[in-house]
Amino acid sequence: xxxxxxxxxxxxxxxxxxxxxxxxxxxxxxxxxxxxxxxxxxxxxxxxxxxxxxxxxxxxxxxxxxxxxxxxxxxxxxxxxxxxxxxxxxxxxxxxxxxxxxxxxxxxxxxxxxxxxxxxxxxxxxxxxxxxxxxxxxxxxxxxxxxxxxxxxxxxxxxxxxxxxxxxxxxxxxxxxxxxxxxxxxxxxxxxxxxxxxxxxxxxxxxxxxxxxxxxxxxxxxxxxxxxxxxx
Ligand code: 6PG
Numbered sequence: 001x002x003x004x005x006x007x008x009x010x011x012x013x014x015x016x017x018x019x020x021x022x023x024x025x026x027x028x029x030x031x032x033x034x035x036x037x038x039x040x041x042x043x044x045x046x047x048x049x050x051x052x053x054x055x056x057x058x059x060x061x062x063x064x065x066x067x068x069x070x071x072x073x074x075x076x077x078x079x080x081x082x083x084x085x086x087x088x089x090x091x092x093x094x095x096x097x098x099x100x101x102x103x104x105x106x107x108x109x110x111x112x113x114x115x116x117x118x119x120x121x122x123x124x125x126x127x128x129x130x131x132x133x134x135x136x137x138x139x140x141x142x143x144x145x146x147x148x149x150x151x152x153x154x155x156x157x158x159x160x161x162x163x164x165x166x167x168x169x170x171x172x173x174x175x176x177x178x179x180x181x182x183x184x185x186x187x188x189x190x191x192x193x194x195x196x197x198x199x200x201x202x203x204x205x206x207x208x209x210x211x212x213x214x215x216x217x218x219x220x221x222x223x224x225x226x227x228x229x230x231x232x
């Protein structure tokens with residue numbers, strides 16, 4: 001875990017773009033493609049907008065990039081709550097990333113449990129083995145959730161399946177949702193959490209008491225090369 005305190009949100013997303021670009025360059029050199037996993041919520045929008053504009057629009061290898069999501073709300077893709085819809089509006093419609101490289105969770109499948117199974121089947125078809133993303137952008141809630149893995153929910157303890165449906169009423173609305181599970185999130189080569197001031201107390205506990213934080217919060221259980229970019 002590496003923690004960075006940025007003086008502003010703009011500074012944090014500029015640094016995030018540089019970190020993402022470094023991951024993309026390494027992925028292209030080593031494997032000829034860049035596998036990017038986005039989260040939902042409001043925090044990523046500033047970064048998506050930055051990546052959609054010069055210089056990042058021209059600097060990143062969009063034609064060799066594939067986009068996935070860490071979780072998705074079970075709403076139509078044109079619904080304002082759709083994580084895929086948000087990414088399309090703020091980034092994917094503005095860069096030369098091929099449509100076939102966009103891999104949304106199949107929220108049009110019902111019930112959510114069937115959608116989670118179909119999502120896992122689609123991930124198996126793309127990845128030779130367990131999914132490994134080159135760069136996973138995650139957020140965290142003030143309750144310590146990440147993706148749609150919420151404290152105390154059974155999906156958090158899933159050890160073998162790659163996806164889960166989350167319908168618990170205490171989850172962040174809207175529910176139901178689909179989420180990647182910890183084994184997949186932990187397999188990412190690099191993970192970045194962007195954390196605004198309302199997450200500051202959680203990040204401080206993660207920094208000072210990682211084991212204690214991991215007992216409380218799913219966001220503290222994400223392993224691997226994990227960066228936390230905090231900003232006021
Ligand atoms: C979602 C996200 C979720 C989000 C956090 C933070 O679909 O809601 O994937 O995990 O990252 O809830 O949301 P904000 O960025 O809006 O604070």
